[in-house]
Amino acid sequence: MQPVSELNGAEWNQQTFKVLYDEYYVLVSRYCYAFTGDYELARDIAAELFCDLWRQRANIRVNTNIKNYLLVAARRRCKKHKEKLPLTVTIANDQLESISHHTPDTHMVQKESKAALQQLLLRLDPVKKEIIDLKLLGLTNKEIAHLLHVTPKKVEYQLNTAIRVLQDEIKTMQLTAQDCEIGLMIGSLLLLIPS
Template sequence: MNIALEELQKQNKTVYKNVFNHFYKGLVLYANNFLFDQQASEDIVQEVFIALWENAKNIEIKTSLKAYLFAMVRNRCLNYLKAVKVTDDLNLIDLNSMLILDEDLDLISEEEKNILYNQILKIIATFPESMQQVFKLKFIENYSYNEIADEMGISVNTVKTQLQRAKTKISQSLVVILALLSIRQ
């Protein structure tokens, strides 16, 4: 069993604080990919850490603490979206989580992963040059919004707008790709 989990189960505040500090920012970014609402994303991640603390003694993790935390955040985001009546009939939210969290990619075949990956690269190639650069800095180089803005000499809001437009274009295009993949099966 994971040493960090053992210490969390013993209510070790130092380990809990370290886990919080290590995962908080990434979990908020992950939640924000579902919600597109920074405050709601922060609230959900804080709720996850409260639940982790309150239920640590009863938690059984079969994968890793990281995968467990990301799954908790994803589930709470989906519940939040259901509560505000957002529907996802095409399962774009699940696809988005697959693209962000590699652990979920084992749900689709290797062939489908390659098709999706190649189609995403083709979609990105159609973006205007500046949008391509913003997208690559964010998702390939893992830059923060501020780092991208500094690198490119643009505002953080422009970075966010470019990324939102890129995600929208990818989501719209992937609907067709996923439909074609499901027809093949």
Template sequence: MKTVNMPSLHTLDGFESIFKDNYTPLFRYVKSIVNDEDLAKDILSDLFLNLWQQKDKLQINELRPYLFRAAKNGALKAISSRYQTAQLPNDAFDIPENTYNPFEKFVAKQSIKIVEELISRLPLHRKEMIELRLLGLKNAEIAQVLDITEKKVEYNMREAIEQLGHAVRNSNLDQATIAGGLMLINLIFTTI
């Protein structure tokens, strides 16, 4: 696989664009690993500073997976004494103000809570893959972040979806409520 220089890294405007496009999902991801907002900010500051300083030396094939992998490595290094698995932050699924009336907001929060609970029951590696997907990464990008093959991501995503489906079918949960929760989660992450 041939790697190419990222020309947009060589200009301040290009770098600023990369920063703006990637900071929020990277912050959520790093914060989910370290469970500390200030530490997450520090890790990302170091990541972007290093990216700028090394811009002439780096050979990056795909920027987004590179950033997520570097962020994960920085986060794990920062908490090397106690490895924690990635979890989405408590406020990841907050519903924007003025979106719904109070009853609709309550129902929406309950739907999201059910979906979060179902996701939390998945094996840790599948849970992390689902969370990365919710952060907007594609299978190939997830594979690069986790340093596994894309086929392994596809397999585990299929298995995770099957596990979630099985959990829904074998519970007395309302499928429409769960579908609504998944839609809301997807909507929240696409508007970030």
């Protein structure tokens, strides 16, 4: 279902390029964030990617599909950045800055629990973590499988294992009584939202 103009870079013009940009810029930025854990850097990488895409359009032939092509390119760029500076620490810190809409009292305790929850996902191995991130970005198992060069079955297996691992992790995390309470609070809050 991809229009031909997207597959053959030489045929792009500003209009078709803008359509492409509108469709995928947000997704690419978010995916870059999943890797870098830095909002500004993520968008810089994404913007740079689209700039280069335009400049080198004459040489671009996409044989698979454009979404996969862009995500692979984003992934490669993020890996390159990651080699330059390790960012694992900033991920946890960055999470804490997210603004809370609750009352000031709960804000403090939430900060702690949020850090704990975030730690939880960091305990997964990088492959599982990436699959979860991609899944949260709304990709289908098939798309993830294509991107990571594995079978869709493997993706599903990894996801199911990830959940089991997380359940085991919590057991060993030895949460304090306070943490448990907060977890309960958030859990019940989340329960209320969809209903």
